[in-house]
Amino acid sequence: MSSAIKRGVSLYSYQNETFQGRMSLEDCIRTSAELGAKGIEIIGEQTFWGWPxxxxxxxxxxxxxRLIKQYDCVPVSHDFMLDYKRYKGREMLFAEQVASVKKDIDFGARLGMKYIRALVSISPDVLVAAAPHAEExxxxxxxxxxxxLHFDHxxxxxxxxxFEKSGSDALGFLPDMGMFLFSFPPVWKEKFMRLGVPKTIADYVEKAYEDRVLSEYVILNVQQMGGVGPAIAMAETLRHNAAFEPKRMLDHMGRIHNIHGKFYQMTEDYVEPSIPYDEIIKVLQQGGYQGYICSEYEGNRWIxxxxxxxxxxxxxxxxxxxxxxxxxxxxxxxxTAPISVAAE
Structure with missing residues (x-):
């Protein structure tokens, strides 16, 4: 029996092709639709010139x-940015941050979106202040x-x-599946080795990640092994990634409405070697999740x-x-093969 969970795509996944002019917006939407991934998620800056x-x-x-209707798709999320620390050479005031979020709420509504994604750096006070406008x-x-970060952070x-104190149901979570990185991604290891990391050090970092060794110990050991530059950078990836437990989503399922299906590599036999999607799907089904999982490919930068x-x-x-x-x-x-923007 099929699941109530739906499939989608973040058009961010096609960033190389869109930047190089090899895929138009129509190509991105049509390709996703042909895959049965009818939920479309965007980053405004990528999809709409001049935004914000x-x-x-x-x-x-x-x-x-027109394209959403033509290909029978569903607008899911506008992923907005609030780079409040780079605003006219100063940090944005609280009222300016709230006004900026409201602007993205209006844009999301204009596009027919159900959700807008907020970066994790944004203060909850800003989101709570913008929640009434989102409700409207x-x-x-x-x-x-x-x-x-993770659900116990x-x-x-x-x-x-x-969110609970506010009483608003317009506030929720969008888990990124990259926080469930159970193995060191092969494409990461290969990239660091191309940058000059000796195989002995690369093998050690990969095994240390598998053994859940504290990142600071790994960095120190790599230094003592003679590692410099890229080798230290490879060890430092352990500071920013970990194998958190998918089951921790269960306590927050009532406020989880969209999922970023982060992945770095899909093998020819349809396996993501570093993220346990089989376990993740079971947890989401256990929690009664009925939203979209939107593919988010980020392996491009590693190859x-x-x-x-x-x-x-x-x-x-x-x-x-x-x-x-x-x-x-x-x-x-x-x-259907994509038609390049330049050929249109």
Whole structure:
């Protein structure tokens, strides 16, 4: 029996192809739709030229709605940024931060989104202050729970407490599956070795991660092994990543409304070697989750020095894996080749 969990794609996954002009917005939406991943998530700056500084042109928004309707897709989330520490050479005032979030709420509503993603650095006080406006617009603001943070981190607990105290159902969470990094990603190790990390050190860091050795000990040991530069950087990745428990999502399931299906690599046999999606899906099903899991491919930055990333193929493979784990009978396939923006 198929699951109530739905499949989607963050168009961020196609960042290489869109930046290079090899995929248009229509290519991104059509490709996702053909894979049966009908939920579409965006980062405004990537999809709409000029956002947020200059707004988004009416014609571009009209094109967005036309394509969503044409390919029978669902707008899921606008992932907004609030870089409040780089505002005109100073940190934004509280009222300015709230006003900025309200602007993104309005934009999300304009695009037909149900949710907007908030960066984990944003204060819960700002989100609570913006919540009434979100309620008016039928939008939920979801704070992204992203490694190295997790659901037992004091900063996330502070958000959870503030959300409950507010009494607003417009505030919630968007877990990023990268916080469940159970193994050191092979593409990371290969990249560091191309940068000159000796195999002995690379093997040690990989094994130390598997053994859950404290990051500071790993960094010190790498230094004592003679590691410098890239070797230290490889060891320092352990400071920012960990194998947190998927079951910790259960206590917050009532406020979890969207999922970032982070992945760094999908093998030819449809396995993400570093993130246990089989366990993750079981936990989400146990918790009664019925939202989208949106593919978020971030392996491109780890291989583009050695080969041209094929984000479409990587997303396809993850969608096949998700479809199988969700009990779907049909295998996701791509029927139409992308048409480059330059050729249009």
């Amino acid at each position: 500084e200059y707004g988004a042109a009416d014609a571009d928004v009209e094109t967005w709605h 617009k039928g939008i939920k603001i979801l704070i992204e729970v992203h490694a190295p 004091p900063w996330i607990i502070r958000h959870a407490e503030a 583009e020095d050695a080969e041209e990333p094929d984000s479409v193929e990587q997303v396809r493979r993850q969608q096949v894996m998700l479809a199988r784990l969700l009990g779907e009978a049909e295998v996701p396939t791509i029927k």
